Amino acid sequence: MAPNTLTFKRILANSSILGANPEPSHFRVVTVTEPIPELKPNELFVKNLSFSLDPYIRYEFAKGQTESPVIGFGLSRVLESANPSFPKDSLILAPVDWAEYSHISSSELLIEVVLVDRTLPYADKVSLSAYHGVLGVPGLTAWHSLRKIGDLKAGETIYVSSAAGTLGQLVGQLAKRKGLRVIGSAGSQAKIDYLTKELGYDYVFNYKTADKRQALTEAVGDKGLDIYYDLVGDDTTEVVLDLLNPRGRILAVGILAEHQGQKTEPPKNLINILFKQLRYEGYVIFGNAQEVPAFWEELLPLVANGDIKYTEHIVKLGQGGLEAVPQTYINLLKGVYQGKVSVDVASE
Ligand SMILES: NC(=O)c1ccc[n+]([C@@H]2O[C@H](COP(=O)([O-])OP(=O)(O)OC[C@H]3O[C@@H](n4cnc5c(N)ncnc54)[C@H](OP(=O)(O)O)[C@@H]3O)[C@@H](O)[C@H]2O)c1
Known part of the structure; x- marks a missing residue:
């Protein structure tokens, strides 16, 4: 048959x-x-x-x-x-x-x-x-990467590239709930307004129009930077390596630049990793499905109640x-x- x-x-x-x-x-x-x-x-x-x-x-x-x-x-x-x-x-x-x-x-x-x-x-x-x-793969990635390798501490400063994207929105809100100062970058004024007015980002600049080094240096100010949540994988890392405080962390999670076929040079100042005893760690969601029950237990009420937007x-x-x-x-x-x-x- x-x-x-x-x-x-x-x-x-x-x-x-x-x-x-x-x-x-x-x-x-x-x-x-x-x-x-x-x-x-x-x-x-x-x-x-x-x-x-x-x-x-x-x-x-x-x-x-x-x-x-x-x-x-x-x-x-x-x-x-x-x-x-x-x-x-x-x-x-x-x-x-x-x-x-x-x-x-x-x-x-x-x-x-x-x-x-x-x-x-x-x-x-x-x-x-x-x-x-927010409750799916991007949300789980944001939540679990911060828990596993973020080592977030109240009072620290985190910078999130592609802050208005799915991961960036959640990373910023979770970091804010932990008492961090949250800086981001996004590609339009409407996105910047949303992040600062609705999600509690402390400072967001337009990475398309601003000089990244100048904008980020001004944003971090005297307190410096403790964590870079990298969703882009571009030349921003070189700027960040100069601005990170001793024992700072870079969480390499996204490569938006590469998805668009952009060619990027590796940072020339990797020596900062040694001198400042930085941690530069990658995270992939693959193989972490066992984290879903704990993730939903924490996030479902927050999303349902509008505490996470x-x-x-x-x-x-x-x-x-x-x-x-x-x-x-x-x-x-x-x-x-x-x-x-x-x-x-x-x-x-
Ligand atoms: N490691 C893992 O396991 C894992 C898991 C999930 C996702 N990811 C990765 O995380 C990254 C973000 O994912 P997502 O789901 O948050 O993306 P998304 O919600 O689709 O956000 C896309 C946004 O990224 C911004 N963007 C695009 N190209 C950019 C560039 N070259 N530089 C800066 N911003 C750019 C654009 O906003 P603007 O207007 O602000 O430019 C766009 O709206 C991706 O690379 C994704 O593959 C990794």
């Missing part, structure tokens, strides 16, 4: 995207007809409801091929399950290909799947889209669905939106 098949849309990236600033010609939406997979143990077959658009997207070009599916995080409904942790009909946050349906089969991806339990305390008071941002831009169904994803992703990298960007691709 012929296997059941499904016809659906999927987005492919062209290999010319590698190392480039993404543009529409790097993507193609194709319609495919594929068999509904026979699941091996632990595998899932899901319907994707919405995609979280993150600056970092994954693709793996098979040898000799110039096109690859794009992988990002989605909120998905489990249609078929061979995994007792994620039964049929459950709602999951999962790394999926940008397609209407996904077969989650590799152990590398399965390890990142998280059950979205809407019966948890306060969960009914937050919107589902929050699980893409966030902004989001949602491309609703009817505004393009899957076809809208590439251009929305490109706009995101350009700084068109403020906060978490997601795209609804299907109704239940």
